[in-house]
Amino acid sequence: MFYQLKIAEEKDLGKLIGFVEKAGVSSEGFESLIDYFVMMENGEHEVVACIGVEPVGEYGLLRSLVVSDKLKQAHILTLFQSIQTLAEQKGIKHLFLITNKEASVQFLSLMGFEEINQSSIPNQLLTLEHMKGSLEQTNVMIMVKSS
Structure with a gap:
């Protein structure tokens, strides 16, 4: 199957929102x-994966990672590399993420993310609604990657 990565545009908003909401993720x-989202489409231009970054100055919070179960780990790796490149292009030097999936920590560590304590989160990021909501979940791990 052929997949294509692209930076989301306004015309993609409807299908991107539909894709993440179908997965039960907030849009x-x-x-x-x-324009802070990278999406992957199949040959029929259907969204099969996406990830975004919410910026606050030189900090960014990765959010809304949704991946079709048809994709392989290599596709997810490419998606992560693309969002990191986009974040760097937009002046973001420190990418943060929150996960409650222990299984993803090893993969994220291989991608260069390091686990940190909640007290290490910059105050600017604590103003984001998405950050506040994510921190309320149980068993969350915070990770960061700096460029």
Whole structure:
């Protein structure tokens, strides 16, 4: 199967929101963040994966990672590399993420993310609704990668 990566545009907003909401993930704020999302489409132009970054100065919070179960780990790796490149292009030097999936920590560590304590999160990021909501979940791990 052929897959194509692209930076989301305003015309993609509807299908991107539909894709993440179908997976039970919040699409809050997508309208203002659309060009901070990388999406992967199949040959029929259907979204099969996406990830975004919510910026606050030189910090960014990775969010809304949704991946079709048809994709292989190599596709997910490419998706992560693409969002990191996009973040760097937009001046983001420190990428943060929150996960409650222990299984993803090893993969993220291989991608260069390091686990940190909640007290190490910059105050600017604590103002983001997505960050606040994510920190309320149980068994969360915070990770960061600096460029």
